[in-house]
Amino acid sequence: MKINPLYTELIKRTGKKISYADVAKAIGTTRQNVGYLVKNNSELSENKIKDIENYFNISLANVKEFTIPPDEDAHTREVKEFSKELKISPEALRTILKAVAIEPELMSFAAKAVLEKNPAALERFYNILKSEIQT
Numbered sequence: 001m002k003i004n005p006l007y008t009e010l011i012k013r014t015g016k017k018i019s020y021a022d023v024a025k026a027i028g029t030t031r032q033n034v035g036y037l038v039k040n041n042s043e044l045s046e047n048k049i050k051d052i053e054n055y056f057n058i059s060l061a062n063v064k065e066f067t068i069p070p071d072e073d074a075h076t077r078e079v080k081e082f083s084k085e086l087k088i089s090p091e092a093l094r095t096i097l098k099a100v101a102i103e104p105e106l107m108s109f110a111a112k113a114v115l116e117k118n119p120a121a122l123e124r125f126y127n128i129l130k131s132e133i134q135t
Contacts, residue, residue, distance in 0.1 A: 001049055003034075004041045006060065013058045026055035043074055075131045082128055097129050 011018050020034040027034075027048045037044070044052075053060055083093040 001044050001060075002041050003037045003044050006044060006049070006052070007038060009060065010052065010056060010058070013060075014056055018056075023052065026052045043077070045074075075128070078128055078131070082125070093128075100129060 007018070007023065010023075019031070020038070021031040024031045024034045027044075028051065036042075049060060079093055079097075080090050083090040086093065
Protein backbone atom coordinates (compact mmCIF):
# COMPACT_ATOMS: atom_id res chain seq x y z
CA MET A 1 0.00 0.00 0.00
CA LYS A 2 1.34 3.40 -0.99
CA ILE A 3 1.58 5.92 1.82
CA ASN A 4 -0.02 8.90 0.05
CA PRO A 5 -3.48 7.38 -0.53
CA LEU A 6 -3.25 5.79 2.93
CA TYR A 7 -2.50 9.18 4.49
CA THR A 8 -5.46 10.76 2.66
CA GLU A 9 -7.77 7.93 3.72
CA LEU A 10 -6.50 8.18 7.30
CA ILE A 11 -7.48 11.86 7.46
CA LYS A 12 -10.92 11.07 6.00
CA ARG A 13 -11.62 8.21 8.38
CA THR A 14 -10.45 9.91 11.55
CA GLY A 15 -11.93 13.28 10.64
CA LYS A 16 -8.83 14.91 12.11
CA LYS A 17 -5.73 16.59 10.84
CA ILE A 18 -3.03 13.90 11.05
CA SER A 19 0.56 15.10 11.28
CA TYR A 20 3.66 13.27 10.08
CA ALA A 21 4.59 13.05 13.78
CA ASP A 22 1.34 11.16 14.47
CA VAL A 23 2.04 8.67 11.69
CA ALA A 24 5.64 8.37 12.88
CA LYS A 25 4.45 7.40 16.38
CA ALA A 26 2.11 4.82 14.87
CA ILE A 27 4.81 3.09 12.83
CA GLY A 28 7.75 3.61 15.17
CA THR A 29 9.86 6.02 13.14
CA THR A 30 10.68 9.73 12.93
CA ARG A 31 8.60 12.57 11.50
CA GLN A 32 11.42 13.19 9.00
CA ASN A 33 11.26 9.60 7.78
CA VAL A 34 7.50 9.86 7.28
CA GLY A 35 8.14 13.02 5.24
CA TYR A 36 10.59 11.06 3.10
CA LEU A 37 8.09 8.22 2.69
CA VAL A 38 5.36 10.67 1.61
CA LYS A 39 7.71 12.54 -0.74
CA ASN A 40 8.53 9.25 -2.50
CA ASN A 41 5.01 7.79 -2.11
CA SER A 42 6.67 4.71 -0.65
CA GLU A 43 5.07 1.34 -0.21
CA LEU A 44 4.21 0.44 3.39
CA SER A 45 4.48 -3.11 4.66
CA GLU A 46 1.42 -4.93 5.93
CA ASN A 47 2.88 -4.70 9.46
CA LYS A 48 3.15 -0.90 9.23
CA ILE A 49 -0.41 -0.70 7.95
CA LYS A 50 -1.61 -2.80 10.90
CA ASP A 51 0.35 -0.50 13.24
CA ILE A 52 -1.46 2.50 11.76
CA GLU A 53 -4.84 0.78 12.03
CA ASN A 54 -4.18 -0.09 15.68
CA TYR A 55 -2.80 3.33 16.61
CA PHE A 56 -5.70 5.26 15.06
CA ASN A 57 -8.29 2.56 15.87
CA ILE A 58 -9.53 2.25 12.27
CA SER A 59 -9.68 -0.46 9.63
CA LEU A 60 -8.33 -0.02 6.12
CA ALA A 61 -9.21 -3.58 5.06
CA ASN A 62 -12.15 -2.62 2.86
CA VAL A 63 -10.42 0.11 0.88
CA LYS A 64 -10.14 -1.18 -2.71
CA GLU A 65 -7.12 0.87 -3.81
CA PHE A 66 -5.11 -0.55 -0.92
CA THR A 67 -5.75 -4.17 -1.78
CA ILE A 68 -2.64 -5.98 -2.94
CA PRO A 69 -3.22 -8.57 -5.65
CA PRO A 70 -2.45 -11.96 -4.05
CA ASP A 71 -0.20 -13.03 -6.92
CA GLU A 72 2.01 -9.96 -6.65
CA ASP A 73 4.64 -9.47 -3.99
CA ALA A 74 6.22 -6.11 -3.20
CA HIS A 75 9.27 -6.80 -5.37
CA THR A 76 7.15 -7.64 -8.43
CA ARG A 77 5.11 -4.46 -7.96
CA GLU A 78 8.31 -2.42 -7.57
CA VAL A 79 9.75 -3.86 -10.79
CA LYS A 80 6.51 -3.09 -12.65
CA GLU A 81 6.29 0.48 -11.33
CA PHE A 82 9.96 1.21 -11.93
CA SER A 83 9.88 -0.22 -15.46
CA LYS A 84 6.92 2.09 -16.21
CA GLU A 85 8.94 5.04 -14.95
CA LEU A 86 11.86 4.05 -17.17
CA LYS A 87 9.51 3.42 -20.10
CA ILE A 88 10.75 -0.13 -20.59
CA SER A 89 8.98 -3.44 -20.07
CA PRO A 90 9.22 -5.25 -16.72
CA GLU A 91 10.86 -8.12 -18.62
CA ALA A 92 13.55 -5.77 -19.97
CA LEU A 93 14.23 -4.43 -16.48
CA ARG A 94 14.45 -7.96 -15.04
CA THR A 95 16.86 -8.91 -17.85
CA ILE A 96 19.08 -5.95 -16.97
CA LEU A 97 18.89 -6.82 -13.26
CA LYS A 98 19.75 -10.48 -13.86
CA ALA A 99 22.63 -9.60 -16.18
CA VAL A 100 24.10 -7.27 -13.58
CA ALA A 101 23.61 -9.87 -10.84
CA ILE A 102 25.53 -12.44 -12.91
CA GLU A 103 28.18 -10.08 -14.26
CA PRO A 104 28.74 -7.20 -11.80
CA GLU A 105 31.05 -5.40 -14.27
CA LEU A 106 27.91 -4.67 -16.30
CA MET A 107 26.72 -2.38 -13.48
CA SER A 108 28.21 0.78 -15.00
CA PHE A 109 26.54 0.02 -18.34
CA ALA A 110 23.20 -0.72 -16.67
CA ALA A 111 23.47 2.34 -14.43
CA LYS A 112 24.17 4.52 -17.48
CA ALA A 113 21.11 3.08 -19.26
CA VAL A 114 18.93 3.75 -16.21
CA LEU A 115 20.32 7.27 -15.76
CA GLU A 116 19.61 8.12 -19.39
CA LYS A 117 15.97 7.24 -18.83
CA ASN A 118 15.62 8.82 -15.39
CA PRO A 119 18.55 10.55 -13.66
CA ALA A 120 16.98 10.27 -10.20
CA ALA A 121 16.40 6.53 -10.52
CA LEU A 122 19.83 5.09 -9.75
CA GLU A 123 19.26 4.50 -6.02
CA ARG A 124 15.97 2.80 -6.74
CA PHE A 125 17.69 0.63 -9.37
CA TYR A 126 20.28 -0.49 -6.82
CA ASN A 127 17.56 -1.33 -4.27
CA ILE A 128 15.62 -3.38 -6.79
CA LEU A 129 18.85 -5.09 -7.82
CA LYS A 130 19.54 -6.08 -4.21
CA SER A 131 16.04 -7.51 -3.95
CA GLU A 132 16.39 -9.31 -7.29
CA ILE A 133 19.61 -10.97 -6.16
CA GLN A 134 17.83 -12.27 -3.06
CA THR A 135 14.97 -13.82 -5.07
